[in-house]
Amino acid sequence: MRDMNIAFASGKGGTGKTTIAVNLAFFLAYSQQQVQYLDCDVEEPNGHIFLKPEIHTRTAAKVMVPVIDQDKCTHCGECSEKCQFNALVTLPSNTLLFPELCHGCGLCVRICPEGAIHEGEREIGFIEKGKAIQNIDFVHGILNVGEPMAGPIIHEVKRQYKKEHIRIIDAPPGTSCPVVKTIHDADVVVMVTEPTPFGLHDLQIAVSVAQNLGKPIGIVINRQNGEFPPLVTYLLNNSLPVLMVLPEDIEIARCYSQGELIIKALPLYIDQFMELAVNIGRLLGKTKDRR
Amino acid sequence: MTHIKEMVIVSGKGGTGKTSLAGALSSLFQGKVIADCDVDAANLHLILQPEEVLQTKEFTGGKKAKIDPERCTKCGTCREVCRYDAISEDFTIDPFSCEGCGACYFFCSAMAVNFSTRLAGHYYICSISGNGRFVFAELLPGEDNSGKLVAAVRNEAREEAVKTGVNFILIDGPPGIGCPVISSITGTHLAVVVTEPTPSGIHDLKRIVDLTHHFQVKTALVVNKWDIHPGYTREMKQYCAEQNLIFLGEIPYETAITKAQKEAKTILDFAPDCAASGSIREIYTKLHEILEEV
Numbered sequence: 249m250r251d252m253n254i255a256f257a258s259g260k261g262g263t264g265k266t267t268i269a270v271n272l273a274f275f276l277a278y279s280q281q282q283v284q285y286l287d288c289d290v291e292e293p294n295g296h297i298f299l300k301p302e303i304h305t306r307t308a309a310k311v312m313v314p315v316i317d318q319d320k321c322t323h324c325g326e327c328s329e330k331c332q333f334n335a336l337v338t339l340p341s342n343t344l345l346f347p348e349l350c351h352g353c354g355l356c357v358r359i360c361p362e363g364a365i366h367e368g369e370r371e372i373g374f375i376e377k378g379k380a381i382q383n384i385d386f387v388h389g390i391l392n393v394g395e396p397m398a399g400p401i402i403h404e405v406k407r408q409y410k411k412e413h414i415r416i417i418d419a420p421p422g423t424s425c426p427v428v429k430t431i432h433d434a435d436v437v438v439m440v441t442e443p444t445p446f447g448l449h450d451l452q453i454a455v456s457v458a459q460n461l462g463k464p465i466g467i468v469i470n471r472q473n474g475e476f477p478p479l480v481t482y483l484l485n486n487s488l489p490v491l492m493v494l495p496e497d498i499e500i501a502r503c504y505s506q507g508e509l510i511i512k513a514l515p516l517y518i519d520q521f522m523e524l525a526v527n528i529g530r531l532l533g534k535t536k537d538r539r
Numbered sequence: 540m541t542h543i544k545e546m547v548i549v550s551g552k553g554g555t556g557k558t559s560l561a562g563a564l565s566s567l568f569q570g571k572v573i574a575d576c577d578v579d580a581a582n583l584h585l586i587l588q589p590e591e592v593l594q595t596k597e598f599t600g601g602k603k604a605k606i607d608p609e610r611c612t613k614c615g616t617c618r619e620v621c622r623y624d625a626i627s628e629d630f631t632i633d634p635f636s637c638e639g640c641g642a643c644y645f646f647c648s649a650m651a652v653n654f655s656t657r658l659a660g661h662y663y664i665c666s667i668s669g670n671g672r673f674v675f676a677e678l679l680p681g682e683d684n685s686g687k688l689v690a691a692v693r694n695e696a697r698e699e700a701v702k703t704g705v706n707f708i709l710i711d712g713p714p715g716i717g718c719p720v721i722s723s724i725t726g727t728h729l730a731v732v733v734t735e736p737t738p739s740g741i742h743d744l745k746r747i748v749d750l751t752h753h754f755q756v757k758t759a760l761v762v763n764k765w766d767i768h769p770g771y772t773r774e775m776k777q778y779c780a781e782q783n784l785i786f787l788g789e790i791p792y793e794t795a796i797t798k799a800q801k802e803a804k805t806i807l808d809f810a811p812d813c814a815a816s817g818s819i820r821e822i823y824t825k826l827h828e829i830l831e832e833v
Contacts, residue, residue: 259579259580260553260580261553261580262714291715291716292715292716292742294743297739312622333640354642355640393749396721421554421715424678424685425685427681428681432635444801446558446585449585456681505768
């Protein structure tokens with residue numbers, strides 16, 4: 249396994265995406281692989297709690313925002329009429345910008361007949377890079393509180409890809425645009441679910457997102473406590489392979505609540521993570537055969 | 540007519556028990572409209588079991604661009620103006636990368652770009668037992684604009700409250716702190732943050748509280764599964780005092796909550812005598828008093 253993107257998603261929050269992702273990252277690094285962990289859950293990044301990186305670089309994540317030269321502006325209304333995000337409003341004597349609504353597309357800059365708009369920058373968060381335990385290369389993005397748009401930060405995190413690494417990518421919960429942006433270039437998507445009606449309901453939506461993108465999908469069932477028949481049926485009917493099952497175990501919960509890795513604190517689970525790594529490899533192999 | 544009060548349940552971190560608490564509280568509040576604003580991954584309907592869908596509405600998201608190959612002259616202008624790398628070398632647009640800004644549409648000299656809205660989801664107005672109303676939505680997989688859909692759900696909930704003559708709306712919010720969360724909390728009277736005593740829980744709690752403060756929403760805290768780490772629970776209570784948050788209560792770890800979920804019941808219906816149910820009833824009593832005052 250080398251130079252690939254393994255994304256972890258779930259639909260429902262709190263199913264254990266980060267837990268599985270950081271433990272797999274550690275396992276692979278321990279097995280002499282070059283590993284990069286990228287936390288794309290920029291609203292609530294948590295991977296650092298377990299991987300304990302020493303941060304060596306911090307850079308601002310910026311988006312383009314228009315700057316309006318009010319002296320040149322004739323208030324013709326062309327920009328505000330064409331802006332799809334309602335970020336510009338033209339008043340009789342002024343053109344106003346609502347920066348939080350701006351998607352940085354640059355349309356207004358190009359379209360202004362007076363050349364009265366130029367490009368400025370706005371900081372919406374930051375990216376931190378460092379070395380985590382077991383020499384794992386660590387990157388996460390953090391959205392500033394109050395900023396609505398995670399997309400540009402996710403994009404910035406993904407620009408930090410290191411070649412010749414296995415890249416473990418932690419996705420945010422949900423099933424909408426930030427998830428799509430995160431798993432867009434994944435070679436395989438690992439869906440972490442829990443055997444409950446909530447878990448299954450959201451898994452189904454997340455799976456259809458990944459299927460629409462044509463991604464190979466594998467399933468991790470976390471906190472298994474007796475089989476949940478509707479989940480088993482769903483996985484069978486959709487030919488979704490189960491890569492790993494972790495039982496409901498109070499010791500795992502305790503590990504988590506202390507910011508520890510399962511495979512360091514509870515070595516009996518090392519085999520499960522080895523199996524997960526092997527199964528991900530198989531899933532990728534199969535996909536390549538099909539091509 | 541009395542003023543309508545809105546209370547939102549949020550968490551920052553996912554999976555801390557927002558929906559389980561929302562489901563349980565909704566059975567205690569009389570005269571309410573319930574709104575599920577976790578439009579990416581709505582779950583509350585699995586517990587509330589709506590009696591009947593009274594109305595289904597379509598939600599159209601932003602526009603998306605599509606190139607008509609018949610008209611396209613392959614001049615390359617669209618690729619130049621697109622900032623999202625959404626247009627391939629053979630001039631097809633990846634709908635998942637397209638932000639819907641319209642740059643390609645407005646600058647195409649051959650008028651080869653179609654730019655139109657499309658269906659992005661549905662929202663449903665339902666009746667639930669006790670003559671209540673419940674509004675929830677389903678965003679189509681992978682769509683954007685979930686903040687806008689949240690706003691639509693909240694509007695609908697307000698209209699239903701007026702129509703049915705009730706003055707309380709209970710909102711189940713999404714995880715995170717981004718666009719749909721902002722859309723769920725702005726203008727509400729009380730935000731209830733459900734957290735768990737773990738390092739991730741604490742980390743995410745601080746960010747969601749910064750957000751509710753940023754939008755000047757009165758904030759209260761519930762620690763779920765408090766007994767898995769009493770030390771962190773204490774830390775959270777202290778944080779509550781420092782930040783001037785209302786401490787609503789703590790719920791013990793209870794395996795019956797998962798069992799209740801599997802039977803599509805609230806914990807109050809499934810195991811009314813368990814300690815968790817007792818805590819939730821106490822939280823309700825406090826909430827009732829707080830809501831009188833806000």
